[in-house]
Amino acid sequence: MATPLSADALVSALRAEGVTVVEHPGWRTHNRNQKGNWGPVNGVIIHHTVTSGTDSSVDMCFTGYSSLPGPLCHGVIAKDGTVHLVGNGRANHAGGGDPAVLQAVITETYGDRPPVPHQHEGSAGAVDGNARFYGFECVNLGDGHDPWPAGQLDAIERVAAALCRAHGWGAKSVIGHLEWSDWKSDPRGFSMTTMRHRVQERLSSGPGGGHAPQPPSPPRYQPFPGVSFFRSGPDSPIVTAMGRRLVAEGCGHYRVGPGPRWSEADRTSYAAWQRKLGYRGADADGWPGPTSWAALKVPHSS
Structure with missing residues (x-):
């Protein structure tokens, strides 16, 4: 268990791991702390947005819905690998999950994957994941056909490694939402087992190690000059x-x-x-x- 990183520490950890970070206006004070605990934290949950388009996905994750206010995660990982930070504190991303999975993440004692979850938001034995996990939404339709570009997968690896490195965790502290709740299917389209192997390789190699990122394509449009x-x-x-x-x-x-x-x-x-x-x-x-x-x-x- 660990104390959550401050906003400055989170940005520093991500950038030290080679992550391209965009700070969405207002993210540093945007949270749901008034609704429950934030921390101690035990790991990272990876999600998919079921949307397309960076701007609309970032806005959705920052604002949320009338029935589920934002932030809906801590950061949004775009198709090009850019990470847009949208929340700092408790976020509505994990919901209720299986206590056996939480214990397996805390102890990092499982094999290739955590135990199969049998709890979900609102079920009798569920525990509050919003208090215990960082959450990152990845822009993807989640239909099993929308591709996962190499740059996006590289960013997921780097984000997860950055948080594990900052807290002294291993890669088994990184799970998918489908591994937390029996109601969920995200992320769909790549293997969390493979991603954990990538994260652990990066952690073993030290900052800047692991998989070499794909050479970035020139941006199609003029970046915001500030x-x-x-x-x-x-x-x-x-x-x-x-x-x-x-x-x-x-x-x-x-x-x-x-x-x-x-x-x-x-x-x-x-x-x-x-x-x-x-x-x-x-x-x-x-x-x-x-x-x-x-x-x-x-x-x-x-």
Whole structure:
């Protein structure tokens, strides 16, 4: 058993393991701690989202539903291997599970897989997994056909190894949701036994060891350059590319046309884009943020 990592410690552990981390706005104080314990922690549970698309999946896991408020995990692992942190503390991801599985994870005494679970959320003998496990949702339809790219599997391995290394756990502290609850089938499409072997190999090799990541493909779109980039009044082809996308989305408020120098016309146009996405009030102030920027799909300016 271990004390949960602080937000800073979690980010540091993930990055030390080579994980590409994106911090979703508000994640550091976003939790369900008012509903129950967070910790001591015993392991990591891997899930699939049953969704497609990074932005919508991240938003869903941050916000949740009316019947199940967010965060629905601690981080979302995208198809490209990027990990979007959405919660820090108790999260609605594991629900009730089998106490025999919890004991097997704590002692790390099982073979290739934990004992078959016979409990679930609401059953008489279930124990609270939301208090005891970190949870990571992986973007996948969960239908057995949606592929698991090499970069995504590499990120799952690195995330799991980072938390095991930080807490002094072995790979048997990493389980799938289907190994925790007899109601669940996630993650579907790869073997948790194989993933544990990968995690243990990485742990044995030290930070930076294990499987070499696949060479990353060049990103299709311009990464978010940061809030300070726009606040500094940039003169950049990124601004021109952004403006052209705003015009294409019917949100352009330019008298002459998009140019490289950030202007009030750019801010007004971006505010129109934010409103088109459903943002209101201070959330539609015209200053780009990571989620609305990703949705705009600004092409590379070079």
